[in-house]
Amino acid sequence: MKKLLQSLFVLVFIAFTAVAQERTITGVVTSQVDGLPIPGVSVRIKGSPGGIVTSSNGKYSLTVNSKSTGLEFSYVGFISQTVSLTNTNVINVSLQSSSRDLDELVVVGYGTQKKGSLTGAQGSVSSSDIQNTPILNPQQGLQGRVAGVQVTQASGTPGGGISINIRGASSISGSNQPLYVIDGIPVNTGSYTQVGAGGQLTNSLGDISPSDIESMEILKDAAATAIYGSRGANGVVLINTKRGLNQNTKIGVNVYSGIQEVAKTLPTLTGPEYIQLMNDAVNARYGGTANYSDSRIGGGVRSANPNDYPTTNWQDLIFETAPITNYEINARGGNDKTKFAISSSFFDQKGVVIGSGYKRFSGRLNLDNQATDKLKLTLSTSFSSSVNNRLNNDNNINGTVSGAFLLGSHVPAYNANGTYGRDAISSVDNPLAGANENTFKFYSNRLLASGGAEYKFTPELTFKSQASVDYFTSKDRTFLSTLTNAGSGSGGSATEGQNQEVNYIFDNTLNYAKVFGGIHSVNLLAGFSYQESNYENILASATGFPGNDIRRLSAGSVRTTATSGGTSNALESYFARANYSYKGKYIFQASGRLDGSSRFGSEKRYGFFPAVSGAWRMSEESFLKNVKAISDLKIRASYGIVGNQEIGNFTSLPLVGGGSNYLQNPGLAPTQLGNVNLTWENTAALDLGLDLGLFNNRLTLNVDVYQKKTSDLLLGKPLVGSSGFTTIQSNLGKTENKGLEVALTGVIFNKKDFSWTTNFNISLNKNKIVELSGNPFAAGFASWVEAGQSLGAFRGYRVLGIFQSAAEIAASPVQAVTASPLTSTAPGDIKFADLNGDGVINSLDQEIIGKGVPTYQGGFTNNFKYKNFDLSVFLQYQGGNQIYSNTRSFGEGMNSVFGQLATTLDRWTPTNTNTTVPRAVYQDPNNNRRVSDRFLEDGDFLRIKNVSLSYNFGPKVLNALKVSAIKLYASAQNLYTFTNYSGLDPEVSTFSVTNTAPGTDFLTYPQARTYTFGLNLTF
Amino acid sequence: MNLDMRTYIKYKYLTYLFAASAVFSSCKKELEAQKPQASLDAAGAFTNVASVRAGLFGVYNSLQSGNYYGLQYNAFAELGGGNLIHVGTFPTYAQIANNQILTDNVNISDMYNTIYNGINNANTMIAAVPNITDAALDKDATLAELRTLRGLMYFDLLRYFGGSNDGYGKANGVGVSLKLTPTLTESDATPIARNTEAQVYTQILADLDFAIAAPTFANRITNRAGKDVANAIKARVQLYREQWAEAEALATTVIGSARYSLLTTANYGNIWAAKNSAESIFELDYNSADQNSIAFYYYTTAAGGRNEISSSNALNTAHEANDVRQAINFTTVAPLSKTRKFTRIATGDDNVILFRLAEMYLIRAEARVRQGSAQKIADGLADLNVIRVRAGLTPLVSVSQAAVLTAILAERRIELAHEGHRWFDLRRFNLTSTLGISQAYRALYPIPQREVLTSGNIIAQNTGY
Incomplete structure (x- = not known):
């Protein structure tokens, strides 16, 4: 059949050419790396369309005629090669791998550059790095792969928020997220939901199907990002999607399916143990015979007998094993005129917490057409549509994960009559109610489209113009059922919101590249860009529904909210870059961008962002050229000024806002003080780098040290509240990030049947708030923003131990003293440190106790290949950070009616004195629960992020099945995490994407452990 | 044909260039054209x-x-x-x-x-x-x-x-x-x-x-401040200032206007159940499009609230027998231990009564008794009894000044419960220590720490904090 097919190709070919004097050329295409034959290599006659591909053993056979001059061999990941035809009929070709090649073109801002001539710091992730891993969005693909890029998945919430900091966080109130540019389109990112869930946000970049990604380039230093000017300070992620190839159409079908489960649960008290704790706590507070039945903790009649209560393991009820599936079909092909890539995928993930899930459909079409010798047209379009079933969580008494911990285990899941069990004296809802009864959906649709034209005036001078649109629209739809606490009071409550953001981008660049006399290589770029973003939203809600069956606003009897809004911004930019290389040895680059933004104050509307950089490729020097071991040695330096314009729209204007209504009359009130000098945040970035390649680049090392000094931070300069305003937006404050990045790759073994490659990266970042306008301030639950400290520092009291006797309390600094011993410090309470030594424990006795951002982090990948098997093991790690467990602050608080963790069994009692857990006392008069190092834990972890084993079927099977490649794989994501952290997951941020309060855990949806099986088929 | 095509493309391309240059020049205007859509420029906002x-x-x-x-x-x-x-x-x-x-x-x-x-x-x-x-x-x-x-x-x-x-x-x-x-600019916000x-x-x-x-x-609807409201506020101010005669006179002005009347004993609950009752002098309006969370904060979770606050047993037991207000101040039907003054949890539109006639009687009662003469004490007692009788209680008979004052304080606790008076009344009577407060300075709430720090201590903290 294969032969028949080939013959068919040949026949067709003959039919097209229809010229006499034919002959057949045969040969084998092998890889220069390992000498093995490469199947699927595209072989065609130079200047002709069509062509064939090599068979599974790398062989080809092609008929040529007398006009044919040469054969072209091309294959992904290898450098294309053209061989001139001679008299011989056998042409064997050895293709050179492109992956490590210094002549390889890499994508940079507004263009491409030869890897060897880069002067900036930039890392990259290719599609092969992330294949076989069930990642849900582009950001996850960056995690642990590139030095200096810290990716924090805030929670396991399907479709939930994810934070990326490149070389540390520099902004306090603006955004610290990088600029994402997809196929040249700077896209809208962040969360678009208008309905809060307690902590977790949504991630609009989840609309990008990871399987469409060809590569991601991460621009880190000013040399690389200054071309993006006022948006370059947080780094830039350039995402390039798969484009068509000059090959016969190849159809790929990729499917994976698997299950997800929670890796860990936390033991809680049983129902009877909980009641016993409550009896102890109430008695400690009210004395006498007071116990859980006491009316002072809430009305109604309750038994205080522990044996009257059941035990409900809420975690067993809310966590489930959930399926995850992804289907993708793609086709890539084309000829020398027109190339295309189309793909379509469907992703379906149920959450490991009941009631949650995420589905995404996406499609893409990328087209390239060489209209004339000089004019090339490109089109990149993608559409995606997703549905997110959300849940309340984190800081939310109606949450599912939160309810599972905050509601005591003494409450039955269901009452005898089938209604949800509840605790009459607790405000926490049954965690099953919200998950089962509510509607909480977030729909998003996104169209990314860009059309471009490239015109070569001369081989050196190219003009490129691209017009793009990023159209994002989302819809929130919620209904709080009358069967839940949140909906029962209002007779059902529905909220529907819709918003859209449309970005128009118009980019024009002129590029001149020429090598003079083989010595002076010049690459010049000048460009103009205009971008406008328009956001609109509408939100309406109603209460009072006729039951829970009709959930649309039209059925609500009380219309409570009807609001809409709109905002916009525009950015006008001029930019240029000049790159000069002398003999490929000495490379200089200068770039600059002038940005005018509607966001800036009228006096500071335009900002200029320059960068200069240089590199010395010492390996090209005569004194190193003969050192065989050193294949590449380059040192780099760059310095530049980049900005952050993510300061919000119209923050510079003095405003009077509507909506301050009264008596159904319209009301107006001042809302914002103006600042005509308001402008971008400014970052001066210095980078020194070293690239070393040894043994024909079998071992490569990249080292960068950097320093980023950010000034003019956008901060609400505090005003006295008695002025009527609390802040005025100003450019104040300074931060600094310093760091070291090391990336090491190596081919450890490279034998015919066995190869082992490894990739290790580590980055260290030290963040410091250098200057802060006004007072230090608290953020989150335990975070603290203060000059001299790291952004994301924790502040609180220090625990010395537990008071064992009244005498010890009397001899210690005063904590809580009232007229009654029942509301005063007692044995079993925590002894806090009197840090200022004034004999009283008060707010002055707090200090910085840790930080939520890691000191070091990175990843370690090992790929093994044995015959047809591939094994990839990817480890991710971070350390030096702490986690503030607000979960424990509640779960070990023993001060209220909340469910308690099993750790409280070790609470202090007169007979259990050797413990670190204080006594149980209702209302906690000593405030044992205050923010202290008691709830602070080390956040270091090493995670086996992914292990995947794949098998590539050999020629026998392929021939039998008549396909060109089959790969089967099994993969485990988040397989195991080594950590001392006691909570569900050490990679956590209850505040989703946050600058000031990272590393806080409060009843956050944990990440799942995922096992998937996949099949990749190529026809 | 190929040639034609190319020429065409070139012309198209030139057209494109012209279009591009036109866009260049309009961009600057576009930067200025971005305006807030839900707000006004503060300058000139209030000129009509x-x-x-x-x-x-x-x-x-x-x-x-x-x-x-x-x-x-x-x-x-x-x-x-x-x-x-x-x-x-x-x-x-x-x-x-x-x-x-x-x-x-x-x-x-x-x-x-x-x-x-x-x-x-x-x-x-x-x-x-x-x-x-x-x-x-x-x-x-x-x-x-x-x-x-x-x-x-x-x-x-x-x-x-x-x-x-x-x-x-x-x-x-x-x-x-x-x-x-x-405060129009940053410089207007200098700490004072x-x-x-x-x-x-x-x-x-x-x-x-x-x-x-x-x-x-003039006087306006109950939901807006009119002349009576100004008098009522001033009556309360003078009571706090211990300007007894002034307070009495102002209370008399409001009571004497006859624009307000006490609801009957049987209808006591209607002061809140119905909005803008005859007793109300100044009532802050809420409606379903302009809600508050008061009932939500009181109500139990089973009733759709967040159960943050409840009526205390002390308040409950402070009632005398047969006081119609007890069922309003301390509920014995679900939701338990709450108040009937705030019940509209579904619509969040409980009005908040800031001034009502009963308070004017109690202000005048206290202002009269404080003036000390036998006649004033008797007149004050009469005012107090208006409120007691309306509540379904028996009138108090003549007792000492101190005893009447104690009775007035107790009456204020019951009559004005949940209406935001108790803490201030205890401060006025210098009785915060009865709450178990051993540090007298806690009678004053602390100035927010943020205010003190932001002002560089120009705005001084209250003593003790």
Whole structure:
């Protein structure tokens, strides 16, 4: 059949050419790396369309005629090669791998550059790095792969928020997220939901199907990002999607399916143990015979007998094993005129917490057409549509994960009559109610489209113009059922919101590249860009529904909210870059961008962002050229000024806002003080780098040290509240990030049947708030923003131990003293440190106790290949950070009616004195629960992020099945995490994407452990 | 054909270039064209009658905030005063319930900032009104309404943050910063050192007297401040200042206007069940499109609330037998231990009564008794008995001045329960120690720590904190 097919190709070919004097050329295409034959290599006659591909053993056979001059061999990941035809009929070709090649073109801002001539710091992730891993969005693909890029998945919430900091966080109130540019389109990112869930946000970049990604380039230093000017300070992620190839159409079908489960649960008290704790706590507070039945903790009649209560393991009820599936079909092909890539995928993930899930459909079409010798047209379009079933969580008494911990285990899941069990004296809802009864959906649709034209005036001078649109629209739809606490009071409550953001981008660049006399290589770029973003939203809600069956606003009897809004911004930019290389040895680059933004104050509307950089490729020097071991040695330096314009729209204007209504009359009130000098945040970035390649680049090392000094931070300069305003937006404050990045790759073994490659990266970042306008301030639950400290520092009291006797309390600094011993410090309470030594424990006795951002982090990948098997093991790690467990602050608080963790069994009692857990006392008069190092834990972890084993079927099977490649794989994501952290997951941020309060855990949806099986088929 | 095609493309391309250059030149305009869509430029926002009226309602909107009358201002006076207990989850509420307020208590900070925000809104409008030339605006009446509200807001600040450890109107009482001009720019926001309590009263009285004297300032619907409201506020101010005769006279003015009447014993609950009853002098309006969370904070979760606060047993047991108010102040039907004064949990539109006739009787009762003569004590007792009888209780018979005062305080606790008086009454009677407070300075709430720090101590913290 294969032969028949080939013959068919040949026949067709003959039919097209229809010229006499034919002959057949045969040969084998092998890889220069390992000498093995490469199947699927595209072989065609130079200047002709069509062509064939090599068979599974790398062989080809092609008929040529007398006009044919040469054969072209091309294959992904290898450098294309053209061989001139001679008299011989056998042409064997050895293709050179492109992956490590210094002549390889890499994508940079507004263009491409030869890897060897880069002067900036930039890392990259290719599609092969992330294949076989069930990642849900582009950001996850960056995690642990590139030095200096810290990716924090805030929670396991399907479709939930994810934070990326490149070389540390520099902004306090603006955004610290990088600029994402997809196929040249700077896209809208962040969360678009208008309905809060307690902590977790949504991630609009989840609309990008990871399987469409060809590569991601991460621009880190000013040399690389200054071309993006006022948006370059947080780094830039350039995402390039798969484009068509000059090959016969190849159809790929990729499917994976698997299950997800929670890796860990936390033991809680049983129902009877909980009641016993409550009896102890109430008695400690009210004395006498007071116990859980006491009316002072809430009305109604309750038994205080522990044996009257059941035990409900809420975690067993809310966590489930959930399926995850992804289907993708793609086709890539084309000829020398027109190339295309189309793909379509469907992703379906149920959450490991009941009631949650995420589905995404996406499609893409990328087209390239060489209209004339000089004019090339490109089109990149993608559409995606997703549905997110959300849940309340984190800081939310109606949450599912939160309810599972905050509601005591003494409450039955269901009452005898089938209604949800509840605790009459607790405000926490049954965690099953919200998950089962509510509607909480977030729909998003996104169209990314860009059309471009490239015109070569001369081989050196190219003009490129691209017009793009990023159209994002989302819809929130919620209904709080009358069967839940949140909906029962209002007779059902529905909220529907819709918003859209449309970005128009118009980019024009002129590029001149020429090598003079083989010595002076010049690459010049000048460009103009205009971008406008328009956001609109509408939100309406109603209460009072006729039951829970009709959930649309039209059925609500009380219309409570009807609001809409709109905002916009525009950015006008001029930019240029000049790159000069002398003999490929000495490379200089200068770039600059002038940005005018509607966001800036009228006096500071335009900002200029320059960068200069240089590199010395010492390996090209005569004194190193003969050192065989050193294949590449380059040192780099760059310095530049980049900005952050993510300061919000119209923050510079003095405003009077509507909506301050009264008596159904319209009301107006001042809302914002103006600042005509308001402008971008400014970052001066210095980078020194070293690239070393040894043994024909079998071992490569990249080292960068950097320093980023950010000034003019956008901060609400505090005003006295008695002025009527609390802040005025100003450019104040300074931060600094310093760091070291090391990336090491190596081919450890490279034998015919066995190869082992490894990739290790580590980055260290030290963040410091250098200057802060006004007072230090608290953020989150335990975070603290203060000059001299790291952004994301924790502040609180220090625990010395537990008071064992009244005498010890009397001899210690005063904590809580009232007229009654029942509301005063007692044995079993925590002894806090009197840090200022004034004999009283008060707010002055707090200090910085840790930080939520890691000191070091990175990843370690090992790929093994044995015959047809591939094994990839990817480890991710971070350390030096702490986690503030607000979960424990509640779960070990023993001060209220909340469910308690099993750790409280070790609470202090007169007979259990050797413990670190204080006594149980209702209302906690000593405030044992205050923010202290008691709830602070080390956040270091090493995670086996992914292990995947794949098998590539050999020629026998392929021939039998008549396909060109089959790969089967099994993969485990988040397989195991080594950590001392006691909570569900050490990679956590209850505040989703946050600058000031990272590393806080409060009843956050944990990440799942995922096992998937996949099949990749190529026809 | 190929050639034609190329030529065509070239021309198309040139056209494209021209189009591009046209776009270049229009970009600058586009930067300027981006304007806020839901806000006005502050300059020139209040230059016509419609916007000034909207600005006036904007001041009422400040009163409605959950940080102010929309919940916390009144609830904290009840929570700190022992009429409410804290059964919910907010640690900052617990501080108030335990009378152990920290200077960084965010609810206290929010309350302080919200009231001053309302004052700035009023200041902005008071400055804007004189510039309106359109005769459609009654400038005097508008100013009178604005100044009445400003007077109320300054008084409300004093009640929590000012005075002395042993009450109000004493020598050396501390006040709050008096800011009477709008904050339009950063330089207007310079910290102002706290004025004395007496200075703040002088300003409050100037505002109220302006309103009372404004000829065209009439009474309006119950939901807006009119002349009676100005008199009622002033009556309360004078009571706090211990200007007994003044307080008596002002209460008499309101009572004597005969525009308000006490609801009957049987209809007592209708003061809240029905909105804007005959008894109400000034009632803050809420409706389904403009809600508050008061019932939500009270109600149990089973009833759809967040169960943050409950009526205390102490309040319950303070009632005499057969008092119709007991069932209103301490519910015995679900939701238990709450109040019938705030019940509209589904629609969030319980009105908040700021002044009602019963308080005027109680003000006059106390003002009369405090004046000490036998006649005044008897007259005061008569006022007290109006309230007692209406509540279904027997009248008190003549007893000593001290005993009547104690009875009045007890009556105020029951009659005005959940309405934000208890803490201030205990302060006025210098009885905060009965709450178990051993540190007398806690009678005054702390000035928010943020305010003290931001001002560089120009705005001084209350003693003790």
